[in-house]
Amino acid sequence: MLPIDRHAYSNGLSSSHPAEKFAFSIITLVICICASDLTTSLAVILTMAGVVVLRAGIPLGFYLKLMTIPMSFLVIGVITVAVSVGGASANFLYSFTVGAVTLGVTADSLTLAVNLFFKSLGAVSCLYFLSLTTPMVEIILVLKRLHVPPIIIELMRLIYRFLFVLADVAGQMHTAQSSRLGYISLKRGYSSLGHLITNLFVKAYRQADNLSVTLMSRCYKGDLNVLEPEYAFSKKNIMLMGAADTAFIILSVLHGGHLF
Amino acid sequence: MNDYIIESQNLCFRYNDGTKALKGISLAINKGEKVAFLGANGAGKSTFFLHLNGILRPGKGKVIFDGEEIRYDHRSLMQLRRNIGIVFQDPDNQIFSSNVLQEISFGPLNLGLSKQEVRKRADAAMEATNISDLINRPVHFLSYGQKKRVAIAGVLAMHPRVIILDEPTAGLDPRLTLQMAELFDKINKKGVTIIISTHDVDLAYSWADRVFIMNQGRITCDGRPEKVFIQKNVLKENDLTSPWLLDVYKELKRKGWLADHVSPPRTKDDLFSLINQAGGEAEISLMPKVSLIK
Numbered sequence: 001m002l003p004i005d006r007h008a009y010s011n012g013l014s015s016s017h018p019a020e021k022f023a024f025s026i027i028t029l030v031i032c033i034c035a036s037d038l039t040t041s042l043a044v045i046l047t048m049a050g051v052v053v054l055r056a057g058i059p060l061g062f063y064l065k066l067m068t069i070p071m072s073f074l075v076i077g078v079i080t081v082a083v084s085v086g087g088a089s090a091n092f093l094y095s096f097t098v099g100a101v102t103l104g105v106t107a108d109s110l111t112l113a114v115n116l117f118f119k120s121l122g123a124v125s126c127l128y129f130l131s132l133t134t135p136m137v138e139i140i141l142v143l144k145r146l147h148v149p150p151i152i153i154e155l156m157r158l159i160y161r162f163l164f165v166l167a168d169v170a171g172q173m174h175t176a177q178s179s180r181l182g183y184i185s186l187k188r189g190y191s192s193l194g195h196l197i198t199n200l201f202v203k204a205y206r207q208a209d210n211l212s213v214t215l216m217s218r219c220y221k222g223d224l225n226v227l228e229p230e231y232a233f234s235k236k237n238i239m240l241m242g243a244a245d246t247a248f249i250i251l252s253v254l255h256g257g258h259l260f
Numbered sequence: 261m262n263d264y265i266i267e268s269q270n271l272c273f274r275y276n277d278g279t280k281a282l283k284g285i286s287l288a289i290n291k292g293e294k295v296a297f298l299g300a301n302g303a304g305k306s307t308f309f310l311h312l313n314g315i316l317r318p319g320k321g322k323v324i325f326d327g328e329e330i331r332y333d334h335r336s337l338m339q340l341r342r343n344i345g346i347v348f349q350d351p352d353n354q355i356f357s358s359n360v361l362q363e364i365s366f367g368p369l370n371l372g373l374s375k376q377e378v379r380k381r382a383d384a385a386m387e388a389t390n391i392s393d394l395i396n397r398p399v400h401f402l403s404y405g406q407k408k409r410v411a412i413a414g415v416l417a418m419h420p421r422v423i424i425l426d427e428p429t430a431g432l433d434p435r436l437t438l439q440m441a442e443l444f445d446k447i448n449k450k451g452v453t454i455i456i457s458t459h460d461v462d463l464a465y466s467w468a469d470r471v472f473i474m475n476q477g478r479i480t481c482d483g484r485p486e487k488v489f490i491q492k493n494v495l496k497e498n499d500l501t502s503p504w505l506l507d508v509y510k511e512l513k514r515k516g517w518l519a520d521h522v523s524p525p526r527t528k529d530d531l532f533s534l535i536n537q538a539g540g541e542a543e544i545s546l547m548p549k550v551s552l553i554k
Contacts, residue, residue: 005398210353214353217345219367
């Protein structure tokens with residue numbers, strides 16, 4: 001989580017308007033999901049990778065590593081789509097029979113699986129684009145402009161801030177436990193982890209108490225109002241993004257013949 | 261009419277678990293004063309501070325701000341808290357936003373100021389605390405000392421008349437501690453009353469106009485630092501140590517190298533000029549010996 005966060009704050013696109021990046025990511029995501037052909041998915045994957053690596057300057061190795069994270073879920077998910085259960089049908093490209101049931105792969109199911117695989121990867125790369133180029137604080141800002149209810153905005157803000165505090169504390173506790181051989185065996189490890197989690201809860205609870213005192217001391221009235229930084233829209237960015245998304249739509253219509 | 265900004269009269273407080281945290285605190289702090297509270301952990305310093313801005317309500321006794329007893333309705337509390345700012349010990353308890361500008365703007369926005377005014381105040385507060393270059397840095401990448409300064413800026417931007425800092429130098433290295441003291445002086449010069457709690461006797465001795473010593477919920481001693489810290493029994497009863505400047509002063513006096521009328525030096529520079537004078541008068545080669553003292 002931390003390296004993604006670090007890149008989000010310092011990348012080639014960090015000064016661009018967060019709404020531009022947000023819109024590009026979400027619109028492309030929707031196009032990618034709606035279009036059901038391989039070419040569009042591949043185009044989205046390549047475009048996003050290109051923008052992230054070439055424009056935002058995220059190291060290629062790091063990006064490829066990120067792309068492997070969803071791979072295990074994807075492969076398992078896709079296998080269940082590819083393999084279908086049926087009687088002794090002639091359509092199977094490859095099949096085997098277990099008892100009365102025949103399991104196999106048909107041409108259709110294989111195409112569907114491959115399409116689904118790349119479509120998911122395309123969707124993931126859209127979200128990676130957003131999270132690698134836009135800090136959480138700015139995503140929250142866009143959501144606020146989109147009139148997401150304040151309670152959700154404030155929760156997001158607090159959760160994001162205190163995730164790091166909690167992770168710090170957990171790290172310190174783990175070091176302290178390890179220094180006293182708390183994880184010497186599996187059994188001791190489980191026991192230590194239990195204590196760590198319990199303490200973390202107590203600590204989080206206290207932290208919440210303390211936070212409310214410190215907020216009240218600064219005239220907290222129930223709203224976490226803060227000043228938002230100003231960003232400038234860039235015509236060039238908007239035009240490029242618009243052109244890319246239009247191209248994706250045209251591509252999907254040409255190849256799939258339909259959008260859905 | 262007196263010139264007290266804060267008064268407390270026979271303040272008593274007891275926590276829900278029965279701990280008597282404050283047992284009759286009576287004191288008065290002058291406008292524009294630099295005050296340090298000393299005392300062991302659990303002596304009641306933080307509890308007392310939380311009474312000054314109305315977070316805690318006294319069981320007995322009262323708090324008076326600027327000549328008026330504080331009231332606990334919403335409006336009065338808001339008025340009180342815009343005038344008395346507290347900077348808490350752990351900045352991670354205070355900083356709720358991951359963005360420095362957002363964090364600092366929170367207090368002033370609550371005062372109902374315009375966005376331009378808030379931005380102006382935030383910029384000035386960042387300038388004063390020397391964190392202007394951190395404006396776009398996320399809080400979780402800041403060091404402890406930087407977070408501490410963000411927390412101070414967040415209170416400073418509300419333009420309070422009193423700033424209370426709970427152990428502002430705890431966990432800071434010596435250089436940052438000195439910078440903190442300079443920052444407090446800078447704020448104080450603008451007429452802001454500054455109250456700190458600290459375990460650092462040397463800092464309290466050199467920096468404060470007045471010190472209060474707390475012990476088990478009571479004020480056991482108060483006065484000018486050179487009057488308080490010179491009393492051996494006071495230091496002993498309250499588990500405090502003597503500031504090194506006073507130790508050197510006493511030793512010089514014991515040896516007869518300082519005249520009886522010479523008052524204790526408040527800073528290292530004061531001490532050095534005393535030594536230079538004494539050395540000149542008595543023609544004793546004092547400097548080589550003194551240079552061992554650091």
